[in-house]
Amino acid sequence: MADPVKPGRSAPIARLEALIETLRGEEGCPWDKKQTPDTMARYLVEEVYELVDAIISRDSTAVCEEAGDVLFQLLFVVNLFRESGQFSLSDVVEKNVEKMIRRHPHVFGDVTAETPATVSENWEKIKRKEKGDGGCHSVLSSIPPSLPALLRASMVSERAAKTGFDWDDISGVMAKTMEEWEEFSTEINNPVYASGSDKAAMEFGDILFTMVNVARFARIHPETALIRSIQKFEKRFTYMEEKSFQAGRDIVSLSMQEMHDLWDEAKQTVG
Incomplete structure (x- = not known):
């Protein structure tokens, strides 16, 4: 199989890597030299959200700038691990290319997948196979707990639905939304209701989570x-x-x- 990664695309990345090495070098920037993977994680998340905001705003100039900031932060983190002898950018790229080839057998192998839904189904099967120890692995276990709640709810909803645990159509989940709203209204209008009660908060959360499922059926990403x-x-x-x-x-x-x-x-x- 031919290498799917085309040559001649590394010069811009090399420039950025050289810049980071200079900033981290003996004559570099005091701020950059003191950073660690833990401190950079926060800045990476912030830059990703700025990029998302630019994409949603459909501002191509801002997308170009923010994408550069994300790339810089990401390469900075990789460089920190390279400095400590754990892995290099080449290791990151090679591991990812291997994984992407493995998870796209319909492109690089003899598997047939004519629709995005089939691709997604195969992807999940391959991921489960990659675990490989025969133990029970939840389809939800790889979703980071630190994600914003709405984004995490969307991912949980999608993963659970792929197992077949789902409504038949959008009408069913919309009916469930109305049911959850009625339960919340009942709790709020209870004569003994205490402002900010845990039960009311839970009922309100159920509304939000069910609405995330409505969005999934409507092919709308709730976060964006x-x-x-x-x-x-x-x-x-x-x-x-x-x-x-x-x-x-x-x-x-x-x-x-x-x-x-x-x-x-x-x-x-x-x-």
Whole structure:
């Protein structure tokens, strides 16, 4: 089988690696020289979220810049492990190429997979086979507990559904959403309800998790959908603040009707 990785693409990466080595070198930057994998993990996560935000905003200039920041942070982390003699970038690439070839037998082997669904099913089977010790491995075990809750809920939902534990169609999960809403409403309207009770919080969480399943059936990623809604709200609310300032008013001094009028104006003006 021919190597699927085409030659002649390493020069830009080599430049970035050389830059990192300079920053970490004897004449380099004091901040860069003191970093560890643990400290860099935080910055990597932050840069990834900035990249996601740029992608969702469809701002290609920002995507280009943020992708560069993510690549820098990632190579920085790899360089830290190389310095300690644990592995190099070549090790990372080779291991990943081997895994990708192994998990794409429909491209590099004799397996047939005509649809994305079949590819996904085969992928999960290969992952389970890779465990290889005959023990019981949960399909959920590789989902990082530290992920944001909405993203983690989406991954848990998808993994569980691939085992066949799922609703027949979207109508079933939407009905379940209404059921969860009724349970939450019942708890909130209970005469003995205590504000912020654990039971109410759990019922509200059930609503959110069920809505994640609705999104899956609708082929909507809940994390990116929510980010887009937040961006839309921020744009409209900032417009309201700016218009209030231009009128010599603080937004907190506006009446509710004035706020609603500005909100409607923002919807027509900034989308």
